[in-house]
Amino acid sequence: MNGNSAATEQVATEQQAREQALVEQVVASFETATDPRLKQLMQALTRHLHAFLCAVRLTEEEWQAAIGFLTAAGHITDDKRQEFILLSDVLGASMQTIAINNEAYANATEATVLGPFFVEGSPEIPLGGDLSGGAAGQPCWVEGTVTDTDGTPMAGARIEVWEADEDGFYDVQYDDDRMAARGHLFTDEAGTYRFWAITPTPYPIPHDGPVGALLDAVGRSPMRASHLHFDVRAEGKRTLITHIFVRGDELLTRDAVFGVKDSLVHDFVQHPAGTPTPDGRDLGARSWAGVRFDVVLAPAHTATGTGIPSADRSL
Structure with missing residues (x-):
């Protein structure tokens, strides 16, 4: 969009x-x-929207371009791709909403974006199982504990994990209905968990649509820092949706969706081929990585707002 000189005029x-x-x-x-909350939202939205329109002196051509952008975002959205989540993510709106609804509490693990590639119905794997499902990538051993902020182990906590393969694609981005590099498991009586995944690698958010065109127009990269998604739930605790990131990734300071937090950056330790694995698994001539991620859950009452309704999480 071209600048409008009228924006600076009296x-x-x-x-x-x-x-x-x-x-x-x-x-x-x-x-x-x-509904008083709906009234509050719509009146505040109206005031802020009109303030923006008046401040930038929006032209009719720019308004039409914006409508066209939103229309294109709707057309490209389907049951596997949510362009409006991408738009929210790259504008920082997703992270701001998460910050508002997951206030800092003691030593609880920080939350970050859900992302557009969560899907319901992932396979359950046993402790020590492999959730890669044949996805390409270096084997990665992930282990840790789930506790509350007092250090009490959370037995039976449900841990959902999903990630992209080494080529930077999630299973839902393929056309063969595969389900790979995702799964869920439960902590043991001591609140510990362990599983095999694949070592995260950087990848671009989908950028062949209107959001990608927007990023290109403003000179921003669509790349995300390497990460592994977690959704952790336990009775009486605030649901945690977060990532862990790979220390040393050059994209940590310019993640396309602003999802990186220092506390979520971890060491993925590299082990050469032939190094014994924690569970005795024989990887042959393959190298592997290992990471520890100890999760701390806040009490459920510390959440503010309504969060993401369960029925909408597949978006």
Whole structure:
């Protein structure tokens, strides 16, 4: 979009009054809402949206381009791809919402974005099992504990894990209905867990649609830092949706969706071929990596807002 010189021009008092009158008219139209929260949201949205329009002096051509962008985002969205989540992610809106709804609490593990590639129905694997499902990549041993903020082990905590393969693709991005590099398991009585995955590698978010065009237009990269997704749940505890990132990844400071937090960066220790594995698995001539991730869950009452409804998590 081209700059609009009118944005820097003085707006006449009469014109400002006309524009403000419209804002108040639209805000008043939501007074009849019976849901007080919906009323608050719509009136605040109206005020902020109109403030933006007036501040930048949006042109009709720019408005039409924006409508076209949103229309294209809708057209490319399907049951496997959610372009509006991508848009929210690259604008930092996803991370801001997460920050608001997951306030810091004691030593609880920090949360980060869900991302667009979570799907329901992942296979359950046993402790020490392999969730790679044939996905290409270096074997990676992942282990740790799940506790509350007092250090009490969380027995039976449900851990959902998903990741991209070494080529940077999630299973849902292939056309063969495969399910790979995702699964769930449960902690033991001591709150410990362990499984085989694949070593995370950097990859781009889908950038062949309108969000990718936006990033290209502003000179931003679509690349995400290497990471492994976690969704951890235990009775009476705040659900944790987070990642762990690979220390040393050059993309840590410019992750496309602003998902990196220092506390979530971990050492993925490399082991040459022939090094004994923790569970005695024979990897032959393959090297492997290992990482430890100890999860600390906050009490459920510390969550603010409504979070992400379970029924919507497949988006």
